[in-house]
Amino acid sequence: MQSSIEHQKLRGANRLQSVDDWGIGGTTNHRRRVAYYEPNDEILTNRDSWTGKFDFLLSLIGYSVGLGNVWRFPYLCYNNGGGAFLIPFTVMLVIAGLPLMFMELSLAQYAGLGPAVLFGRFSPLLQGLGLGMVLIAGIVMLYYNVILAWTLLYMLTSFEEPLPWKGCHHAWTTKFCYSYEEENICLSDNGTYYLRECYANSSMISNFTKVAKRPPAEEFFKNYILQLSSGIEHTGQINITLALSLLAAWLIVFLCLCRGVKSSGKVVYFTALFPYVVLVMLFIRGITLPGAHTGIKYYLEPDWEKLKSAQIWGDAAVQIFFALSPAWGGLLTLASYNKFTNNCYRDAIIVATTNILTSFFAGFVIFSILGFLAHELDTEVGSVIDQGAGLAFVVFPEMVTKLQMPMFWSVLFFFMLLTLGLDSQFALMETVVTGILDTFPKWRRWKTRVVFGVATVGYVGGLVFVTNSGMYWFQLVDKYAANWSVLLIATIECILIAWIYGSKRFISNIEEMIGPRSNAFILFWTVIWKFVTPVALLFILCFNWIQYKPVSYGKYAYPDWADIVGWAIGLLPMVAVVLTSVYKILSDSSGQSIAEKVVNLLKPTDEWKAARGHQFQYDDHGIEI
Template sequence: MDMKNLNDIEKKNEIDFIDCYSKEEMVQQSLMETDTASSSEESSEGKLEKGDENVGRGNWSGRLDFLLSCIGYAVGLGNIWRFPYLCYQSGGGAFLIPYVIFLVLCGMPLFFLEISYGQFSSLSPVAVWKISPLFKGVGYGMVIVSGIVCVYYNIIITWTIYFFYHSLRAVLPWSTCDNQWNTQKCYIRGESINLTHSSVQSFLQFNSSEVNTTIAPQPSGNVNETSNATKVTASEEFWQNEVLQITEGIEDLGVVRWELLICLAVAWTVIFLCLCKGVKSSGRVVYVTATFPYLVLIILFIRGVTLPGAGAGIYFYLVPKWEKLLTFQVWGDAAVQIFYSVGMAWGGLITMASFNKFNNNCYRDAMIVPLINCGTSVFAGLVIFSVLGFMSYETGVAIDKVVTQGPGLAFVVYPEAVARLPISPLWAVLFFLMLFAVGLDTQFGMFETMTSAFVDEFPELLKNRKVLFTAFFCFIEFMLGIPCVTQGGIYVLQIMDWYCATFSLMLLSLTECVVIAWIYGTDRFYQDIELMIGYQPCMWWKICWKFITPVTIAFVWLFSVTQLSPVKYGNYEYPNAAIVMGWMLGLASLLPIPICAIIAILREKGSLVDRIKKLVRHTEDWGPAVEKHRVRYLQTLQDSQESLDSVLCTLH
């Protein structure tokens, strides 16, 4: 090797060959200074709640806080109202094969990736991009998606509160046709001989695993043979005429539904009270909100399987249809379901992991939460279809004529089935309490993502004003949600849902995976993980992060794009201006990526290539936030550098 090449190596690695040992002395001095700072920091820990090791941000108070928060965040409404229908439609028990495959290839690797680097850095989705500042826009994209979804996700909680209120009476209002909102088209399924062979009326469909949905009424020709007039079930008339009071289209939003506005205010008040102290308050709440849905599911399951016809419903749900596995649609649906249900690329997992103590076993948590999420989806299907089997037995209407998904299941079909049970208000109250708790947990993760992102970016301004800042954000989100509680609000909600996260989440997640696996490097990332949990995971995760998972995400994105069509609501077609607004919402979370990259490049000095090289590398202050762990981190960097120094010094 000639001297010219050696000089190039010296410049690239910034190594002083005049004295190979002088660098080691400098590093040791740096470590001593860091250790001194660590001691000073430890002496101030008494100011925080007992057990906190992060003076700046605090930590989860209990051992199970993080695990329960992740379970509550990942197990969302889609597990209850989307997966059961998708499983039945896509081959029953056979659907579990592609579902589990994509869980292993995409869901678990991405879950492990996000909570690992979130825990390692103790930073929110924006500040965490010290790992590669050129891609800081990915963090802003996550925050924007969570912010938009927070607006309309709380509308679903609003509907749940409204149904819960109406469940607190002796006779459920959607069980009869003698209410002021009922029309002459109203009927009780199974009571009219002429209607026993009719199918389900127009209902809403929420085509999503978590919150990415498609709401559309599906008219299906329920016709009275005598009058030739379309009939509508009592439960659907309650939904359309009383809850929504829906207008003809987005051009006519009508007036604000004051009852829903009050419920929306209640929902945001609950969110504020649970998150006003950050993870210190939400960490306690999740012990109830994350476990209560399982208690209700077990109770509803026990009640469901004891009903006549339940066995037929469960058989209808799980009977394998192996030929379905030969269709591309089934594999695409399984991939999309996994991607949205586990909660990647929303920023919530990174945020919650950032409040972990540094040595928390994130590897164990990354295995537990996706498996619980998957199991919950399957179990929820048993609960739903056992009751639908009972309704089919009672009414004589085939299960495939009443089964649906989304709000059509949660606010039309299932309430109709519950109304036929003895002591029906009790089961309705339990069901809507469960939906409320499930929605609340997911909302916690998304909302905390927004507030923590800004607090971490502007700590001097917001760190000591987080309660006030949380109240401010709740108010802003409340105001943005008001158009969704007008009479035509569901048309607005449909646009927000249809476009805001359909394709952007995949691109955010793909960028995140590629940057960490190929730019930061899996070898360095494995050393970071070892620093936290004491050992390096098996090679499988490296292979996934570098090859399998990016390819899988690309497949999911292509499938989603090919399935994307202009937004509709039943037979109603949106005007072009509304569609343009939808695309603007969809692009809002992607635009920060190039914008932030360009701004970062312009702020740097040097040639374009030098600027980019500097920005793709992690910053000098990247690493553990707590100084005592930063000492260990710097030591690993020193050990790695010493190996290289030894070789280069010998060559010199």
């Protein structure tokens, strides 16, 4: 045994922190001293940490609970057996989403490092995993902020009265624009309405020409907001209005992140909680509307037969995987600023539970509104339902024109979308910034400049999405950027930690942070991480491959070269993983065989250690326990 003084000498200039507490050894109570040695590590020196008790938890909730909970989950639930969809969704949460989230939170909290540097110490051969995650976050960051630009523009135009997308009498409408409200006026007043002729004293309507109906809100989105061209090959010009909105979106993100997690950690107290206030208000308003009951019935009515199909399980797995966003780098980045003893296990369970409950509740809100819209249009709920941008920027704007105080509800809804999107954008950008500052720790003195530089590059890179062909590029990057590489990286990460590093060793690291765990805990997570989660990830990969279709936007089919560009963007992070591994092997001059180099490079380096150093326990005589 060595005394505490001897341990201190071994660590040179490392700083000693000691805490007195009471422990039990055998059957005799004795006083012990727990000493923590903080490593003399340039990267960890002066690194930020969360300043508030709930900063991390709210940031994590804001990152995980995003636009997909509102504009994708309800549609999937409706399309996959209604209430029956909750069963596979919960199962996939337990076997895929939660395990990966808990794994990443624990790993980053233990090391106190972001993904760019963490994997270089954890497994040098696979340092590219961290670089790949930063690349994914950077690519997604470019187009994700465009959604915020659309939202800002809609929120500003919502202050006009009447709402600018009401009716078909605007300059941006085409002959296909069809307003049911104006149709009713036409039928009551007699006369000609678009390509229909109304006859006096007759309920019969003669269709001279059949045309595709487009609601005014759809034409407003495509022709006014997007100024959409006929295809991705027709770039056209930059939409100045959208470019200014994108600039405003990046300015908001920069101001919220200019001081890192110290500033963003305070902003999330509003951005993470405000959407729930709006959802409750929309729910109360929605269930009081005529037709709301029908919409909720469509949403919840279970079809148990759907549970027998692979489609429902695949959709549930994909949704929960991308809802919690493992392998994007965001979870690792946020957790790397935690205190060493933070209970990351509790946080993972809280966030995963919050995610599924928010998704479920958002379904009530959306389908009560869709039921009302179907009632107003005298049609089926299935004919008005949409997902993604179609729900947010076409269906909902069309619906609010039929409400009392449409301006109020429109502003409220788009402000909610803005706050939902901001939290996710914070984590994406913070991943990129943390990757830069961890790689070049001396740049921390110029943190604000680094954040400004990343925001500037993000704005310039996002300009392609505000051209006349911007929506086509948006759909292309959205389909490929966070798909194949994310799934492959998550699978490799899981195997690396559970099998190569060892689940037993990893759980031991977790116990250093949050205290001893029961045998049942150890057994459960060992089985989950080593067997269940990798199988679930392979299932998601296979499902995505079987269901793969070339990207399209409505009836527009992309040219072949666009799909090639999409695949190149999507596989770029995996290329970084492979090239980094090859470089590590070739640069190893140990003289060993390739197989021996691979085995050694998969092991952690000497720099891999707990963020606050190793823990030693001593009795009153300075003897290590």
